[in-house]
Amino acid sequence: MTMTDCTTGLLDFIARSPTPFHATQSLVELLTEQGFSPLDEMDxxxxxxxxxYYVVRGGSSLIAFVVGNKAVETSGFRIIGAHTDSPCLKVKPVPEIDKKGYWQLGVEVYGGALLNPWFDRDLSIAGRVSYLSKSGELRSALVDFQKAIAxxxxxAIHLDREANKNRSVNPQTDMNAILQISSEKQSFRxxxxxxxxxDEAQEVLDYNLSFYDVQTPSVIGLKGDFIASARLDNLLSCYLGAQALCEAGGAHTSVLICNDHxxxxxxxxxxxxxPLLDEVIDRLASDGEVRQRALRRSVMFSVDNAHGVHPNFPACHDDKHGPMLNQGPVIKFDANQSYATSSASAALVRWLAGTAQGEEVIPLQDYVTRADMRCGSTIGPLTAAAxxxxxxxxxxxxxxxxxxxxLAGVSDLSYMVRLLERFLAHESLPFPSNL
Known part of the structure; x- marks a missing residue:
């Protein structure tokens, strides 16, 4: 895949994926085009x-895999992990607010959202709706208003003179979205x-809906160096992981897990x-001893965005660990195991990226949070432990x-997908458990 194709594909993928439900649907479409077949967990x-094959659970989590020709107890699993959700504003269960002549919807903050950038944006709503059909069936459907409605x-600065000095945001009172001038009492459902x-829909029973910015993803910068988009964390990783899996050969059993929440x-x-990943691994290696031997020969790449060093705020980074955009994937470390990287698993990545493979070197960078700050976490430690x-x-x-x-770097997309493809394709990996 060329850099241009990778960039264009990612922008289209994100544009079609305003919620985890839509992201999972987009992944299904991508995988189906590449010959993956659906499996039902009840079969x-x-x-x-x-x-x-692929499996969808809950409409917003997906696991896809290629069954290898080699026995899993001798070749292990090659696993790529990412997540489908992003911080956002959710529509409350009873959202209607009629205040001062405006019809608003009450919101609930999902995840650790940076709230100030949500002000003054053109917002739409998308997600999944559960409803009753005229025949009495319980059904669900994805919805997307697809235009700015809120x-x-x-x-105004004139009413808050300290806004640029010390502004805090109250998510209960400050973030409710305005949809229209209130003319009559309305029901959101x-x-x-x-x-x-x-046409058979009769009554909305419940929903899981999110606001999203209708501005489309784009390539920006004087030389087109950057991608600006919503939900880069972590749809970028879902897309690159899916692309790598589609290119995987049939020698080893390769797995992509994209979790919600x-x-x-x-x-x-x-x-x-x-238990999604654990249960699928049980199906792939049902014998207890086979499973244990396979896992000792397995490796997971937990792929989630890293903090690039911000030129306006360099002091927020450790002096020796400030990753640059377009300078390659970042290996993330944390002594307290908020990241699952060990010296052995990091060494494996460096080995894969280096000249020992007889291929072009893939640049890598390191990240560790300042010792006086707390870092975030990923699905990596949770999956490793479980x-x-x-x-x-x-x-x-x-x-x-x-x-x-x-904002992310265009070149980093091709660096990362090449690393993931190399991980899934390599004939014989050294196993971190033996290093």
């Missing part, structure tokens, strides 16, 4: 060597009915603390993580 599976206006493309701690049946697989945390460096619009 007995008959997997074939070389077969390509805004959270800032308070009635509004949703018009978005369901099913990472941004809120992964504590759900479809999050990284849930499944028992050696893991490395890596990611593409970005600016403005958790903002409504983030």
């Amino acid at each position: 007995s599976w008959r997997l074939k060597a070389g077969g390509r 805004c959270v206006p800032s308070l 009635t509004l949703l009915m018009a978005q369901i493309k099913d 990472e941004e809120v701690g992964s504590r759900s049946d479809i999050g990284a603390q849930g 499944v028992g697989v050696a893991t490395v945390d890596i990611g593409v460096p970005t600016f403005a993580m958790h903002s409504i619009r983030e």
